Amino acid sequence: MNRLIATLLISTAVFASSAYSQTVVHVTPDQMQGWSDVATENSNGGRAEITGVSYDGNGSVAAHGDRDRFVLGGLVGLYGNPNTDGGINNLGPLSTFTDLSFSYMVDPLSTSPNVNALYGPALRIVFYQGLVKDELVFEQAYQAGGYSSAAAQGTWNVTNTNSTFYLKSNGHENTQMTMADWVSSKGFGDAKVGGIYVGVGSGVGPDVFVHYDNIIAGGTEYKFDLSAASGAVPEPASWALMICGFGFVGASMRRRSSVVTA
Known part of the structure; x- marks a missing residue:
């Protein structure tokens, strides 16, 4: 027996x-785990920091407009020519990122007078095929149902693997596919992921304000907290x-x- x-x-x-099977990584202000707010990519007061507003745990990343880029992977190979920037940050092949999902909330204080009040959230996967850089971009405006399918300000949205992305290089925002469909239909599976970034913007004023948490990408779940958990939680x-x-x-x-x- x-x-x-x-x-x-x-x-x-x-x-x-x-x-x-995800590896859980807790990102705190004193243990950034490879994430950083890229000042050279921000404009008109754009910035990001970990705050106490949380989806779970005790914090989240708060990104403020007019434009902000909170990046995993740094600048090397993420912007510019990988030949001169010292190589490509390789976070793994794009085929391992089909698990991509995340939680986001448009803050109640967020205002964007020239566009929809829910404007702002954007998550990008930067990848390389050889020396050619491209991006797959999530924006709520292009999801099924558009802004009407999103939660109200002050309420968390939880994306899943059915969320869609557009390919930045072709300029066709209306060509929306899931991450898995991009990988299988375009032969992107062996492309190298150089970075992930979340943020807001751009060009709609300084008061767009978005929170992010629980980003699952490449078999890793990134949880953003003000401090490490006081006790081990299974x-x-x-x-x-x-x-x-x-x-x-x-x-x-x-x-x-x-x-x-x-």
């Missing part, structure tokens, strides 16, 4: 790991393992207690 219980627990661990796979393990143990005990000895 003990061997049976051990086998069931191991099987549960394998199942839980496959069901939730991730979903660990919870699944423990709950199923307790269930198996309880079931085996009930079975053993029901055996009648002659």
